Amino acid sequence: MTGLPPALIYLIGILFLPLLAGGARKAWTLFIGVVGLGLTLGLSPAVPEIVIRVLPGIDTVLLTVDPVRDLAGGIFAISGLLVLVYAVYRDLPLVETIGILASIAAAMGVVYAGDFITVFVFWEALAVASIAIIWSSRSPGSSAAGYRYILYHVFGGACLLAGIVYTLSASGSAAIGPVADGPALVFMLIGIGMNAAFIPIHTWLPDAYPKASVVGSVALSIFTTKAAVFLLAGVGGWGVAVAWMGGAMALYGAVFALMQDDLRRLLGYSIISQVGYMVAGIGVGSVAGVDAGLAHMVNDILFKSLLFMAAGAVILRTGSHRLSEMGGLWRTMPVTTLSALIGGLALAGLPGLNGAVSKGMAIEAAGAVPYLAPILMVSAVITVIYVFRILYLGFFRPAEGTREGILPRDPPVPMLLAMGATAILCVAIGLFPHLLTDLLPGGTPAHPFAASHLLESAGIFAVAGVLLALVRPLRRSWGGFETDIDTLYIQAGRAVVWFSSHPLVEVTDAIGRGIGRVVAFFQHVSANPAAAIQIAWKTLALPFVRIFWGLERSAAYEKDLVFLRDNYPEIQTSIWGGSYGIIFVCILVFLYFLFSLT
Structure with missing residues (x-):
């Protein structure tokens, strides 16, 4: 049995895109998505590795298959196809279409790579593809957001490369696996952490994702952070510090999501929070912890992409991206509302939906680290509150001063199909957890309907409900709080610019004048x-x-x-x-x- 790297299919598809337009281009991208999914699902550990020797003693492995890669590759291929279906509603710019296919290809390349060199090549390709998606939207602020995205990811890529070089020099092998303590571990953790949106190098995510188109935002929400989570799990052996970073991400992201008015910026912070659950599980290091992290990776891809799809539909129909400007959409956008309801409640961890399956696993695994599980539970309470704000302010709040006849309608059929298929997956995994847990490399079971888990979920929702009842502002819209830690970076940058343009210039001029006087003196002396x-x-x-x-x-x-x-x-x-x-x-x-x- 032989196999092809799934990334190759998507890269081949990109080559023909400039030759096609309109319906032909849409049909071609869907065809590539279907073929890529079929090829991915057909892979098995029995498929031989594809190895290319680049230097004496150093091999690059373009294709290697194991249960972890099967799981990650499958969800990337499924979600990639759903994004392509979602995008059929209009003719996307060529650059954006290339960016989406390239993102799928790069994520697949990272997943099926067997060595750090191949990972790095696809890692950088994923950053370039994401920038193409951001810039292709031509929305206000997209250009600046894209440049900031470049700055962050160039730094992250450089750190990852430094970690790979240190690993190669120390071990002589580029195979993916645990990294020895020292500079290699630090550089590699920073490089992976940049794409995973570790605190405090996370601000590129809520900054850039809202600037993409409604389709681009869905694609961005799937691949970059989740490819980083996969690599974090693939390397392993990180230690408890990474688990604590996960806890910090979960809490920090939830708090900042609560303070947002921009719907997609809110969902961006929610990505950081939910990736925190994954990082916490992987940092714990146990079989149950790694399984919990991977399971939540799969589920977050589904319910978060569903929420981004619903948000895109609302933005498309209303022209607004702020919760304070929405309301009453359930009457005329019932399918979008149902999709947002399923995605939001899955995110909140309601039993019967997929979020409850993996979130419970992550909290249970976090019990191995003192005080980590309570942090994740507090984050879960805040998550329920901001999900309530999304659903109530965006869809169920009375739309003051408007009539049903002038409210927007559901989006085009392709968007509805993509949302419907994603919602079905959220419900199916929620009701039948073994559909997911049977695919986990450690085979850790989930028991979302066990009495302990039901009691835990009930407690989280009850505390959130009490806070919503007592704290009236939580039920109201506000202007949003968009200041983050990048303000410190901006101030530091301005300080460097000021120092470079004033004191440093003055000192340089003084040194120049002094040197000029010395030169003039010696010239004067040398005359006689x-x-x-x-x-x-x-x-x-x-x-x-x-x-x-x-x-x-x-x-x-x-x-x-x-x-x-x-x-x-x-x-x-x-x-x-x-x-x-x-x-x-x-x-x-x-x-x-x-x-x-x-």
Whole structure:
């Protein structure tokens, strides 16, 4: 049995895109998505590896298959196809279509790579593809957001490359696996953490995702952070510090999601929070923890892409992306509302939907690290509150001053089909968890309907309900809080610019002026060295002449000095005399003495 790297199918599909337009291009992208999914589902661990030797002793592995890769590759292929179906509603710009297919290809390349070198190539390709998606939208602020995205990911890619180089030099192998303590571990963790949106290098995500088109945002929500989670799990052996980073992400992302008014920015922070659950599980390091992280990766791809699809439908129909400007959409956008309801409640962890399956697994696995599980539970409470805000403010709040007849309708059929298929997957996994858990590499079971888990979920929803009842502002819209830690980066950047353009320039100018004076002095002296030496000597001796010589001799001395200065450098002087001859002879004797010793 032989197989092809699934990334190759999507890359081949990109080659033909410039030759097609309109319906033909849409049909081609759907065909590539279906073929890619079929090829991915047909892979098995029995498929031989595809190995290419790039340097003596260093091999790149373009295709290797195991249960973890089967799981990640399958969800990437399914979600990629659903994005392509969602995109059929309109003719996407060529660059955006290329970016989406390239994102799927790059994510697949990372998943099925067997070595760090291949991972790095596809890692950078994923960043380039994401930038193409962001810039192709041409929305206000997309250009600046794309440049900021580049800055972050160039830094992350450089750190990942440094970690790979250190690993190669230390072990001589590029195979994916645990990394030894030291610079390699630090650099690789920063490089992976950049794409996973570790705190505090996370601000590229809520900054860039809302600037893409409604289709581009769905694609962006799937691949970058989840490919990083997959690689984090593939390398393994990170230690409890990574688990605590997951807890920080879960809480930080949830708090900032709660404070947003921009719907897609809110969902961006929600990605950070939910990736935190994955990172926490993987950081715990146990079989149950890694399985929980991978399971939540799959589920977050589904319910988060569903929410981004619903948000895109609302933005398409209303032209607004702010919760404060929405309301009453359930009456005329029932399918979109149902999709948002399923996605939101899955995100909140309602039993019967897929989010409850993996979120419970993650919280249970986090119990191995003191105080980590309570942090995840607090994050879960905040998640329920901001999900309530999405659903109530966006869909069920009365639309003041409007009539049903002028409210927007559900989006085109392709968008509805993609949302419907994704919602069905959320429900199916929620009701039948074994559909997912049977695919986990450790085979860890989930028990979302066990009494303990039902009680845990009930407690989370009850606490959130009490807070919503007592804290009235939580039920109201607000302008949103968009200040994040990147404000510190901006201030630091401005400080560097100010220092470079003021104090540093002044110091540089002063040094330049000083050097210029020194150069001018030596040029002046070199015009007549003998006279210059004589003037310097006479100037130094002048105070003593005035003290010890008489007035007549001092006046003559000063007159001679003034004459020398006024006529320099044309004045002709001679330094050769008996005294100078004796000095010259002494110098020669001294040098001879030195050379004779050596």
